[in-house]
Amino acid sequence: MSFMQIQDLCVHYPIRGGFFNTVIDHIYAVDGISLSFDRGKAYGLVGESGCGKSTTGKAIIGLEKITSGKVFYEGQDVTNQRRKRNSAYNRDIQMIFQDSHSSMNPRKRVLDILAEPIRNFMSLSPQEERKRVNELLEIVGMNEDVLLKYPHEFSGGQKQRLGIARAVACNPKLIIADEPVSALDLSVQAQVLNFMKDIQEEYGLSYLFISHDLGVVKHMCDYISVMYKGRIVESGTRQDIYENPQHIYTSRLLSAIPSIDPETRMERKKIRQQVELNYLKKQHKYYDEHGKAYPLVDLSPTHKAALAIAGRE
Ligand SMILES: Nc1ncnc2c1ncn2[C@@H]1O[C@H](COP(=O)(O)OP(=O)(O)O)[C@@H](O)[C@H]1O
Numbered sequence: 001m002s003f004m005q006i007q008d009l010c011v012h013y014p015i016r017g018g019f020f021n022t023v024i025d026h027i028y029a030v031d032g033i034s035l036s037f038d039r040g041k042a043y044g045l046v047g048e049s050g051c052g053k054s055t056t057g058k059a060i061i062g063l064e065k066i067t068s069g070k071v072f073y074e075g076q077d078v079t080n081q082r083r084k085r086n087s088a089y090n091r092d093i094q095m096i097f098q099d100s101h102s103s104m105n106p107r108k109r110v111l112d113i114l115a116e117p118i119r120n121f122m123s124l125s126p127q128e129e130r131k132r133v134n135e136l137l138e139i140v141g142m143n144e145d146v147l148l149k150y151p152h153e154f155s156g157g158q159k160q161r162l163g164i165a166r167a168v169a170c171n172p173k174l175i176i177a178d179e180p181v182s183a184l185d186l187s188v189q190a191q192v193l194n195f196m197k198d199i200q201e202e203y204g205l206s207y208l209f210i211s212h213d214l215g216v217v218k219h220m221c222d223y224i225s226v227m228y229k230g231r232i233v234e235s236g237t238r239q240d241i242y243e244n245p246q247h248i249y250t251s252r253l254l255s256a257i258p259s260i261d262p263e264t265r266m267e268r269k270k271i272r273q274q275v276e277l278n279y280l281k282k283q284h285k286y287y288d289e290h291g292k293a294y295p296l297v298d299l300s301p302t303h304k305a306a307l308a309i310a311g312r313e
């Protein structure tokens with residue numbers, strides 16, 4: 001059973017203008033997204049830059065105001081309680097960002113950065129707190145001699161580890177990871193991903209893993225949703241999405257996965273060009289008159305795609 005559901009989430013930003021600075025239009029950053037999360041599973045949310053991925057993550061955790069839609073956690077409607085300090089929701093749902101540096105206070109030492117969530121959510125004695133901080137460092141493969149250092153003294157990969165340590169401090173149920181490796185070198189990316197996978201298995205965590213690259217989420221995620229202009233165009237298991245994509249936008253994103261192997265690079269480039277031509281020719285069949293995705297239709301118990309219903313094309 002899923003422990004958390006997002007129903008028809010919308011985040012619309014008003015655009016103001018004119019002499020009276022009134023609302024003249026809206027940016028439909030997130031425009032009707034539904035997701036549900038099972039324990040111990042990893043979910044991918046993928047789409048090109050600007051399609052609304054970060055806004056979705058921030059709205060779920062409570063950093064962004066929801067225009068409409070609902071968030072249910074453990075059977076309770078928490079839509080209006082997401083930002084309550086010290087609530088179970090705030091403890092159990094954590095987020096890590098692409099740029100972990102800017103989410104850490106540069107004037108605080110690692111000890112205080114890691115202890116902060118513990119102080120907020122657990123009442124531990126100073127000794128117990130210190131013990132928990134040491135445990136956290138061990139979980140992310142770092143040792144005690146970093147405790148008195150400041151964030152700027154770490155490399156990108158190390159900072160991301162600290163961000164993860166802070167996110168897991170109070171045994172969360174879901175971690176929303178917004179492009180957690182996009183700013184890292186390829187070799188470090190693989191390390192951080194592997195290690196996120198390890199702690200997921202060890203602690204039965206669920207992830208909402210946000211990325212612009214379908215290649216990155218492939219090995220991480222059990223289920224994937226592909227997002228385009230604020231809506232989900234296709235969702236399914238890893239197999240549904242990678243082996244049987246049904247929406248033209250999913251195929252396009254798949255062909256855009258960069259090839260690391262120089263031998264196949266030219267070949268992939270050719271395929272990419274072909275997919276792109278096909279996309280330009282046929283895309284109109286996949287979007288409504290406003291260029292937006294259609295409502296999702298069920299293709300199998302796990303697989304949904306935003307396809308035009310016969311007769312509407
Ligand atoms: N605070 C904001 N005010 C107005 N528009 C915003 C704001 N934040 C994001 N947007 C717009 O919402 C859309 C989705 O942004 P975002 O969620 O950051 O996309 P992604 O993470 O997929 O790149 C973009 O068009 C972006 O310009």
Ligand SMILES: [Mg+2]
Nearest residue numbers: 050053054055
């Ligand atoms: Mg983003």
